[in-house]
Each structure stands twice: as structure tokens, then as C-alpha cells.
Amino acid sequence: MDVVEYIQANKAQFFADLKEWLAIPSISGDPAHHDDVRRSADWLAEYLRGQGFPTVEVWPTAGLPAVYAEWPAADPDAPSVLVYGHHDVQPVTPLEEWDTDPFTPVEQGDQLVARGTSDDKGQVFFHTLGLRANLAANGTDAPPVTIKLLVEGEEESGSVHFAELLTERRERLAADAVIISDTTMWSADVPSMCTGMRGxxxxxxxxxxxxxxxxxxxxxxxxxxxxxxxxxxxxxxxxxxxxxxxxxxxxxxVPLTDEERELFARLPFDEAGWLETAGNSRAAYGEAGFTTLERIWARxxxxxxxxxxxxxxxxxxxxxxxxxxxxxxxxxxxxxxxxxxxxxxxxxxxxxxxxxxxxxxxTPGGGVRPCFSPIDSAGVAAARRAMEKAFGKEVLFTREGGSGPEADLADILEAPLVFVAVGLNDDRIHAPNEKVEMPLLLKGAEAAAYLWDELATALR
Amino acid sequence: MDVVEYIQANKAQFFADLKEWLAIPSISGDPAHHDDVRRSADWLAEYLRGQGFPTVEVWPTAGLPAVYAEWPAADPDAPSVLVYGHHDVQPVTPLEEWDTDPFTPVEQGDQLVARGTSDDKGQVFFHTLGLRANLAANGTDAPPVTIKLLVEGEEESGSVHFAELLTERRERLAADAVIISDTTMWSADVPSMCTGMRGxxxxxxxxxxxxxxxxxxxxxxxxxxxxxxxxxxxxxxxxxxxxxxxxxxxxxxVPLTDEERELFARLPFDEAGWLETAGNSRAAYGEAGFTTLERIWARxxxxxxxxxxxxxxxxxxxxxxxxxxxxxxxxxxxxxxxxxxxxxxxxxxxxxxxxxxxxxxxTPGGGVRPCFSPIDSAGVAAARRAMEKAFGKEVLFTREGGSGPEADLADILEAPLVFVAVGLNDDRIHAPNEKVEMPLLLKGAEAAAYLWDELATALR
Structure with a gap:
């Protein structure tokens, strides 16, 4: 049974399980829902145990808990890869703008609608299906790399205890690469990978x-x-x-390379539409010699x-x-x-x-370091091959203009970041009627299934 | 009996009368004292009748009343001169910082201490003594110019109805010059005249x-x-x-003339002390090529x-x-x-x-036009001669950086302004323990006595 066959055979159960998790209103920003966040962690831990992870732990923090799971490679010398995501979600106000209940997941055509479908439960979840597809296709019970899964519970309220958690648990979290599945692709037709975030x-x-x-x-x-x-x-x-x-x-x-600029330029960018999303800004405006995408991503x-x-x-x-x-x-x-x-x-x-x-x-202290993975780095190149195999077409590159806890992962764990995600910019994350495209979640699972073999070679 | 003899002979009664007026707490900014402002107007009207003014009227406004008095010249072709002042005073808070009751005038050496002594009751009042000294010295019962006295009751609360009053009464107020007695001199030792206010x-x-x-x-x-x-x-x-x-x-x-700049430069200006009054500003700073006084007065x-x-x-x-x-x-x-x-x-x-x-x-409408009287204009030159005769020394020139209702007088009555005043910058106007230098009030009366003869010639 190959990866695609496995995914097709198991997708119904995959979505049924995901809906159960989505029904838990794990809003970290609302103290009234903190018990729900804890319940979400426990639910995920139990689920991961059921999926076969040999080690699953709920990690307390001074705030809300994270879930950690580990599935060692058969080969003790194989690389380790940490997968990052989060199980908490945004608040749902204004509730009256939702067409359906935010915590009663509903399928509408190819879309699954509920809070957390895209940001980030759905994207965490595709890794479980992807990993099992990998094992099934390889006919083994251990992955080709040691997989460590870290699913945070405070991302939507500022990841206030995350750096502390990473520092305390640095040895167990040690990895040769960190896979981030909490971002977006350019569009359903233009698969892409993020390669950096501004600090x-x-x-x-x-x-x-x-x-x-x-x-x-x-x-x-x-x-x-x-x-x-x-x-x-x-x-x-x-x-x-x-x-x-x-x-x-x-x-x-670090200057943009000619190749990166060329790949950015191939993204079908609609500047007029983008200006509308920018609060109907009157004009693009910025540093001479750079395009709008270069300005927000790489300058x-x-x-x-x-x-x-x-x-x-x-x-x-x-x-x-x-x-x-x-x-x-x-x-x-x-x-x-x-x-x-x-x-x-x-x-x-x-x-x-x-x-x-x-x-x-x-100068208020701290700040956030930018994070960046060169497009020709081993991890990015391997993930791109996995994505291209899943999507059957060339994968382009984007970056993000803002920053999240990802920089802490790169800094504290001293590991390169690789962004593998299938969310879309129109998924309405942080807004009413959040949705995810179910076929894209399955493509994510497929890419994740290929990813571990690619990384086993690339990172060795 | 000459002017000085008359003033010396009548100064005791002059100060006794002034103290009676000062005891009326005519605070226009405080509605609780509006009856006192009306009482102040009535008191002044009665006093001016007693001083011999043939016409005395209390002029109502939409707010608080002004007092108008007129003493025609014997010669119907003589020029007319309007004298402007105000009978309302500033509030007295913080009361605890007054060493004596603000409305119980007290003599302390050469100083008379009470709210309104300098701003502006004392300066309005010296005109009554000056006019009678003029008549006594000339041995007549009518002045050499027609004198019109307009004493406003809302100056300390923004002169909100003053322009309307001037417009309505323009014909009766018509004058060949307007004498303003509501400003200051450089110092007791350096008599001076203001020649303009910024708009x-x-x-x-x-x-x-x-x-x-x-x-x-x-x-x-x-x-x-x-x-x-x-x-x-x-x-x-x-x-x-x-x-x-x-x-x-x-x-x-209108550029500063060489003569004006030279006269400004002769004022003994202490820049360090001035910076202290400017909230301890760190440095003088402004348009290149001009002194501090030129910057605040004429630029x-x-x-x-x-x-x-x-x-x-x-x-x-x-x-x-x-x-x-x-x-x-x-x-x-x-x-x-x-x-x-x-x-x-x-x-x-x-x-x-x-x-x-x-x-x-x-651009909120209105604004304030600057007012300006050239130092060589007929009215200013005549008043300077009167001031120099009273003070026995050269009179220098200043301007003011801000503006009051004076611009309305110049604009609406279309008459040149002449500033004749004997207040000092350290009179603590608008502050606790306001005072006036009594010898300077008498000098003001003396200058006013000479002024009418000077103006009769100069304005004809």
C-alpha cells in the first residue's frame, strides 16, 4: 500500500477524529476556556498514544500545557526532526458573524468549517496521518528519522511561556531540523513554502x-x-x-539571491487586490529597487x-x-x-x-530575531521535494513579514527551520467562519509522509 | 498749579479711591463673581461722573458690561482719542499663596498689593488723575482733545463680546488714535512703550x-x-x-528699521534670566540673523x-x-x-x-491681525514725548509677542494704537500677590496729563 492509497483508505477516520478535537473550545486567550485548553492537551495526548507514538507526555508550563510526543527512528544514528504546532485557538467573537457554531465542525463541499481547522489543529493533525502513511508505505513500525512532536497551548496568547519551556527541555527537544506547520501556501493552485520571518x-x-x-x-x-x-x-x-x-x-x-527574486516574481501577485487587504491603502510605497513582496518579506x-x-x-x-x-x-x-x-x-x-x-x-529589551532558511539548504530542499511529489507541480517560495515563536525555536534549539504548511490566506484564521480545504490537509499528510524519507537522506 | 504739583496734592485721595474700586472682586472668569463685575462697572461710572466727565454710560453686552465716558474738547475740531482699559480681573487661586487678602488693598513700601492693581484697574485709574492734572495745569474745564474712555468688563475671560460691542458702537467710539493702558514697561529704570503685538x-x-x-x-x-x-x-x-x-x-x-533694532538692542536684556522664565529652556533658538527680542516681538x-x-x-x-x-x-x-x-x-x-x-x-477662521504702530508715527512720537517728560529720561520701545483685544480696536475703529502703560513684568499679574509700583502709577498720571496737549498738536 503506497502513501496515497493509505491516505485515501484512512481519510474518513482522520476527519472524524479531527472533528472530535475541534469540538474542544481551546481558547487560550480567554481564562474561562483554560480548562478546555487543558482538555485539548489531554485529548491530543490520548490520541497520539492511540496512533502509536511510544512516548507521549503533557508538559505543564506556568500557563497552559503543551503536548510532547516522540517516535524514535529504528536506526539510532538517524537524524531527529522536531515538528512544531499548537493546539490552542483564537477567540470566536463576534459570534454572530459565524454561519455555523465555531466548535461544531461542518463540512461544506471541500471545506471543513470550525475554529482551529486551519490555525492550527488541522495542520498539526495531518502529521499523524502522514507519519502512519509513511510507516505503511515503508512496511516498518519506526520512521526513518526520529520524530519529535511539540504542540504548544499558548500560541494564540503570545507564547508567553514557550521560550522558557524550550530552554528547560532543550536536551530532549534537540533536533537536526524543525518543521513548522503553522503557516500558509500562496494558493491552492500555487503550492509554496515559507522560508523566513522578519524579526x-x-x-x-x-x-x-x-x-x-x-x-x-x-x-x-x-x-x-x-x-x-x-x-x-x-x-x-x-x-x-x-x-x-x-x-x-x-x-x-543577507541579500536576496537572484534565484529567490526570480521565484518570488513567478508568484501570481495581484497588487490591487493586496492593497485592498491593506486597508485600502492608496498606493504601494517603500524602498526603491524592490517589489512589494520583496519589501514585506525580505527587507x-x-x-x-x-x-x-x-x-x-x-x-x-x-x-x-x-x-x-x-x-x-x-x-x-x-x-x-x-x-x-x-x-x-x-x-x-x-x-x-x-x-x-x-x-x-x-530600547525595550528582547526583540525577536528574524528566522531564515536558505532555499538551497538541505532541509528546505528535501521538504520541497516532498511537497512537489505530493502536489505534482513546482513548489515556489514565500516568506512572512511578521514573526511568531518560530524564532525562539531556531535560536534556542539551534536548528534550521523548515516550513511545511497547507493553510491558505483566505482560510479566515482569527476571523469568523474559519475553514480549511480538506483536499489540502490530505496533500499535507502526503507531503509529510514523503518528508521523513527525504530528510533521512538530506540531514544525515 | 502745574501737573506735578496737582498730582502730589491729590495723590492721597487718588489711592484712597482706587482702593475702594480694588475691593470689588470683579472676576469675569467666575460666574459667582459676575454681580461683582456689574458692581465694578457701576462704581466706576459713578466715580467718573464725580471726576467731571460730562457723559458716562454703562454699556451692556451679551456678557458683562463695559463703561464708557466722554469728555469733549472745547474746540469742536480737536482730535478725538479713545483710551482702552478693563475693569475685570483674574481669578485669585491659589488663594493660600497670597500673603494678604487679594481684595483688601495693602500698601507695602512703594507697592500697592491687591488683585487688579496693575492689571488693569490701577492703569485705567491713572487716566482720571492725569486728565484732571491736565485741566488744572491748563486752567480750563475741557481737555485739548476729546477724550473717550472705554473700560471693558470681559478682558480676562477672552473679550468674547468686545468685537461686537466695538462694531455696534463704532460711530460713537470713532477716534484719531487709541491709547492702550494695559501693558508693561521694560523696567522701573527703563521706561518704554510697546509698539506692536503679534497676530x-x-x-x-x-x-x-x-x-x-x-x-x-x-x-x-x-x-x-x-x-x-x-x-x-x-x-x-x-x-x-x-x-x-x-x-x-x-x-x-514690515521689516524692522535700523533705528528700531538699535533701540531694542539698548534694552538691558538678560538672556539667561529670560531662559529661566521660559520654563528653563535649554537655549535660545530661532530664526538666524535676529536677536531673541527681535524673534519674539517682530518676527x-x-x-x-x-x-x-x-x-x-x-x-x-x-x-x-x-x-x-x-x-x-x-x-x-x-x-x-x-x-x-x-x-x-x-x-x-x-x-x-x-x-x-x-x-x-x-484653517479655523478668524485669527488675530497683528497690530503695529511705527515708532515715528505721530501718535507714538507724541506719547513718547509725554512719557519722556514724565520720566525725565529717554523712553525706549518694546513689542509684545502675543495678542489681546487690541487688534480689534485697531481693525474695527481703523485707528492707530498707542501704548501708554506703566506696569512691570514683575507685577505678578495673573498670579498671587499682584502689585503695582505706586510711584509708577503717578508717573503714568503725569505722562497722561502731558499726553493730551502733545496729541492735540500731533494728530491735528
Whole structure:
């Protein structure tokens, strides 16, 4: 029995089991549902035991529990691969916009509708079917790589205890690659793999002039105005080409390769439609020399997130404002370190400090390192072969502009990330009527079935 | 009996009468004291009748009453002069910081302490003594010019009905010059006259990008950021020399004459002390090529009074903000028209509109025209001679950086303003323990006594 035959033979049971899990309202962001999150972990643990995982444990955290399962390879020298997903889901408000109950999964044609179908229970689940298809096709009872499955319970509420969990359990989680199944493909017709996520650094600037707001008649024109100083300073943050002017800002950026740019360019991108999703933004706008997709996926930014000072209420108030405040954040790409970017920004502010005002720059710690897997790396290439075999066509590449707990996985476990996912951008994750395309979940299972053989060779 | 002899002979009664008026708590900003404001008007009207004014009327407004008095010249062809002051006073909070009761006038050495001593009852009052000294010295019962006295009751609460009153009573108020006695001199040792006040225009800018705040991971770097657009726009409002870049902004400005600059420069200005009064501002800062006094008195400004957009609360929020708002005001100097400046600013914003954002500029109507009396104009020169005769030394010139109802007097009555006042900047007006220097009030009366003869000649 080959992989496809196995999947076809078992798909009915697969979806029946998935629906049972989806019925548990594991909303981590709502304390009223925290017992449901724990119940979801227990349900999954029991299910994984039933699927044959030799080791299954529920791992407590200071918050909500994760589920860990391990299925060792027959060969003790085989590579180890960690699969990451999460079993908690988003809240369901506004409930009145759902056409069906969010925790009563319903099939509508090829779609399965319920909270968590795409983000992320459905995508965690295809690995169980994929692994069993792999074993069936290989006629063995152990996979060609040691498979470690880590299913978090707090992803939708900020993964606040995840880094701690990874650090504590680092030895058991050790892996040669981490498979992330919590993202999307370009479209059902254009299978793709994510190869990176932007990181984040933050900063806040305060400029102070006088100790009090001053009467602009008595003093205006002869003393520094903190808001003038702020617009003068931040007006220099980008040059006419939309590039960030902070010295060294781009030094460590891993440039896009010609091949990556060429593959990005082959994605059927509809800029007008994209602008609609961007709150009907009036135009694409950004760093010269890059396409919109390159800008959001592979180029770093310096963004003013908030700015305020002086009189912001109704009517006029003729003052010279004493203070001006700005909050900024930087999206970082492969090669950039949050701490180094923050230091460069602080130096830039100090070097460009306007006359007559006191300058304070704060850089809230931490940040998020970007994550990136080169398209020609062993893990990505192996996963691409598995995806292409499942989809029967060329698999392209995307990246993501934001970041999640994935950077922690790469940093703490010191392992390359490989994104294998079959969600779609129109799956309505975080919104009413979330759905998943059932044929794509089965394609995911098929790709996962091929993946372990590919990785056994590629990572050895 | 000459002017000085008359004043010396009558000063005791003068201060006794003034104290009676000062005891009325005519706080126009406090509705609980509005009856006191009306009582103050009635008291003044009765007093002026007693001083011999042939016509005395209490003029009602939609708010609090003004007092009008007229003493015609013997010669029907003599010029008419309107004297402006106000009989309402500031609130007295914080009361605990007063060393004596604010409405129980107390003499402390040369100072008379009470609310309204300097601003403005004391300065209105010296005109009564000055006029009678003039008549006594000339041995007549009618002044050499027709004197019209207008004492407002709402100056400390924004003169909200004053323009309406002036417009309604324009014919009776017609004058060849308006004497303003509601300002200050440089110091007791350096008598001076104000020759102008800056005007005001206001504007508000809104820039709009997307219809909603956008996730900076998903969209940052590829769509316009309304705050970036705002700092880019307003960062261009001043050039490196601190000059406003709006085309035509300075076109109508009446330049300072060499004589005026030379006279300003002779004022003993202590910049360090001035910076302390400016909320401990860190440095003088403004348009290149002008001194601090020139900047606040005789140069126009474009001031950002408030600026806001995006996330202004605690913590970080990684958004591309959809909107940015700015409130601005312009201090205007001699020659500039509020409407013309507003139009020039709107054109500048539109010409510099950043790409990808919708631009809205609102210019709240009205504004305040600057007022200005050239130092060599007939009225100013006549008043300077009167002041120099009273003080026995050269009188220098100042201006004021802000504006009050004075511009309405100049605009509606179409008459030149002449500032004759003896308040000091350390009189603590609007603050606890307001005082006036009694010898300076008598100097004011003396100058006023000489003024009518000077003006009879100068304005004819």
C-alpha cells in the first residue's frame, strides 16, 4: 500500500477524529476556556498514544500545557526532526458573524468549517496521518528519522511561556531540523513554502524642551519646540529612496539571491487586490529597487508606530510644547540582530540630536530575531521535494513579514527551520467562519509522509 | 498749579479711591463673581461722573458690561482719542499663596498689593488723575482733545463680546488714535512703550493612509505610513536657518528699521534670566540673523502646537498607523494678514503632500491681525514725548509677542494704537500677590496729563 492509497483508505477516520478535537473550545486567550485548553492537551495526548507514538507526555508550563510526543527512528544514528504546532485557538467573537457554531465542525463541499481547522489543529493533525502513511508505505513500525512532536497551548496568547519551556527541555527537544506547520501556501493552485520571518526590535524617543508648555506668543520663535525637533529628527529617518538612514542598518542583511527574486516574481501577485487587504491603502510605497513582496518579506523597516506631544484635544492651544514622544519598531530580516540594530539606532538619534532639547532613547529589551532558511539548504530542499511529489507541480517560495515563536525555536534549539504548511490566506484564521480545504490537509499528510524519507537522506 | 504739583496734592485721595474700586472682586472668569463685575462697572461710572466727565454710560453686552465716558474738547475740531482699559480681573487661586487678602488693598513700601492693581484697574485709574492734572495745569474745564474712555468688563475671560460691542458702537467710539493702558514697561529704570503685538492664524493637518491601522509585519515597508508622511512634511516647514519655508510667508512682513533694532538692542536684556522664565529652556533658538527680542516681538513663526497619531499608550504596538494629525499656529507680525498666511500654508501643504496619503488641511477662521504702530508715527512720537517728560529720561520701545483685544480696536475703529502703560513684568499679574509700583502709577498720571496737549498738536 503506497502513501496515497493509505491516505485515501484512512481519510474518513482522520476527519472524524479531527472533528472530535475541534469540538474542544481551546481558547487560550480567554481564562474561562483554560480548562478546555487543558482538555485539548489531554485529548491530543490520548490520541497520539492511540496512533502509536511510544512516548507521549503533557508538559505543564506556568500557563497552559503543551503536548510532547516522540517516535524514535529504528536506526539510532538517524537524524531527529522536531515538528512544531499548537493546539490552542483564537477567540470566536463576534459570534454572530459565524454561519455555523465555531466548535461544531461542518463540512461544506471541500471545506471543513470550525475554529482551529486551519490555525492550527488541522495542520498539526495531518502529521499523524502522514507519519502512519509513511510507516505503511515503508512496511516498518519506526520512521526513518526520529520524530519529535511539540504542540504548544499558548500560541494564540503570545507564547508567553514557550521560550522558557524550550530552554528547560532543550536536551530532549534537540533536533537536526524543525518543521513548522503553522503557516500558509500562496494558493491552492500555487503550492509554496515559507522560508523566513522578519524579526523585531523596538525603541522609544522622548525629546524635552522647556519644563512646561510655553505661551507661544511670549516665547514662540525664540526657544526650541520639542515637536519641531521630533519632526526634524524623524524626517531624516528615511532618504528619498525610502531607505533607512541609520548607519550600518543594512550591513548584515543577507541579500536576496537572484534565484529567490526570480521565484518570488513567478508568484501570481495581484497588487490591487493586496492593497485592498491593506486597508485600502492608496498606493504601494517603500524602498526603491524592490517589489512589494520583496519589501514585506525580505527587507527591513524602521516604522514610526506612534507619535505625540503638545495639545491633542479639541480646539486650538497656542503653546510651544515641552515634550515630544515617538514609538518606533524595526522589522528585521535574515542576518540582522535586534540588539545591534537598537544600538545603531540609539547612536543615530544621538548623532542627529536636534539643538536645544534633551534626548532620551529607550530600547525595550528582547526583540525577536528574524528566522531564515536558505532555499538551497538541505532541509528546505528535501521538504520541497516532498511537497512537489505530493502536489505534482513546482513548489515556489514565500516568506512572512511578521514573526511568531518560530524564532525562539531556531535560536534556542539551534536548528534550521523548515516550513511545511497547507493553510491558505483566505482560510479566515482569527476571523469568523474559519475553514480549511480538506483536499489540502490530505496533500499535507502526503507531503509529510514523503518528508521523513527525504530528510533521512538530506540531514544525515 | 502745574501737573506735578496737582498730582502730589491729590495723590492721597487718588489711592484712597482706587482702593475702594480694588475691593470689588470683579472676576469675569467666575460666574459667582459676575454681580461683582456689574458692581465694578457701576462704581466706576459713578466715580467718573464725580471726576467731571460730562457723559458716562454703562454699556451692556451679551456678557458683562463695559463703561464708557466722554469728555469733549472745547474746540469742536480737536482730535478725538479713545483710551482702552478693563475693569475685570483674574481669578485669585491659589488663594493660600497670597500673603494678604487679594481684595483688601495693602500698601507695602512703594507697592500697592491687591488683585487688579496693575492689571488693569490701577492703569485705567491713572487716566482720571492725569486728565484732571491736565485741566488744572491748563486752567480750563475741557481737555485739548476729546477724550473717550472705554473700560471693558470681559478682558480676562477672552473679550468674547468686545468685537461686537466695538462694531455696534463704532460711530460713537470713532477716534484719531487709541491709547492702550494695559501693558508693561521694560523696567522701573527703563521706561518704554510697546509698539506692536503679534497676530495669530491657525491650521490643522490630517494625513490618512489606510482605512485601519495595519499589522507592521504583514504590511510594514510596503504601504505609506501616515506618521512618516507627517514628519516628512513638517520636517520641511523650517529651513536650516530656522526660517519658515512656506512661499510668500515673509513677503508682507514690515521689516524692522535700523533705528528700531538699535533701540531694542539698548534694552538691558538678560538672556539667561529670560531662559529661566521660559520654563528653563535649554537655549535660545530661532530664526538666524535676529536677536531673541527681535524673534519674539517682530518676527513671525510657524509653530507645531500638537501632533499625534498611532499608538500613544503604554507598551509597544507594531502598527502602520492609518492617520496622523497636527495642530499649528502662526504668530504674525506687522503687515501680515491671517487669511493670506492661511492660504499660503494650505498651498504649501498641498504642494508638499507626501505620496500615498490623503491630505486634509483645515484653517479655523478668524485669527488675530497683528497690530503695529511705527515708532515715528505721530501718535507714538507724541506719547513718547509725554512719557519722556514724565520720566525725565529717554523712553525706549518694546513689542509684545502675543495678542489681546487690541487688534480689534485697531481693525474695527481703523485707528492707530498707542501704548501708554506703566506696569512691570514683575507685577505678578495673573498670579498671587499682584502689585503695582505706586510711584509708577503717578508717573503714568503725569505722562497722561502731558499726553493730551502733545496729541492735540500731533494728530491735528
Amino acid at each position: 523585531l526590535a523596538e525603541a522609544e524617543i522622548t525629546l524635552r524642551g522647556a519644563e512646561v508648555d510655553l505661551h507661544s506668543g511670549s516665547f514662540g520663535g525664540a526657544v526650541p519646540n520639542a515637536l519641531h525637533a521630533m519632526v526634524e529628527l524623524l524626517g531624516k529617518l528615511h532618504d528619498a529612496d525610502g531607505r533607512v538612514t541609520v548607519p550600518g542598518f543594512y550591513d548584515d542583511v 527591513p523597516t524602521a516604522e514610526i508606530n506612534g507619535l505625540w506631544g503638545g495639545h491633542t484635544g479639541p480646539g486650538g492651544k497656542t503653546i510651544v510644547p515641552r515634550e515630544a514622544h515617538a514609538k518606533l519598531s524595526f522589522r528585521l530580516v535574515a542576518g540582522q540582530e535586534p540588539a545591534k540594530v537598537r544600538d545603531a539606532f540609539v547612536a543615530w538619534v544621538e548623532a542627529n540630536a536636534p539643538a536645544g532639547v534633551e534626548v532620551e532613547v529607550r | 495669530l492664524a491657525e491650521a490643522e493637518i490630517t494625513l490618512r493612509g489606510a482605512e485601519v491601522d495595519l499589522h507592521s509585519g504583514s504590511f510594514g515597508g510596503a504601504v505609506p505610513n501616515a506618521l512618516h508622511a507627517m514628519v516628512e512634511l513638517l520636517g520641511k516647514l523650517h529651513d536650516a536657518d530656522g526660517r519658515v519655508t512656506v512661499p510668500g510667508f515673509y513677503d508682507d512682513v 513671525p513663526t510657524a509653530e507645531i502646537n500638537g501632533l499625534w497619531g498611532g499608538h500613544t499608550g503604554p507598551g509597544g504596538k507594531t502598527i502602520v498607523p492609518r492617520e496622523a494629525h497636527a495642530k499649528l499656529s502662526f504668530r504674525l507680525v506687522a503687515g501680515q494678514e491671517p487669511a493670506k498666511v492661511r492660504d499660503a500654508f494650505v498651498a504649501w501643504v498641498e504642494a508638499n503632500a507626501p505620496a500615498g496619503v490623503e491630505v486634509e488641511v483645515r
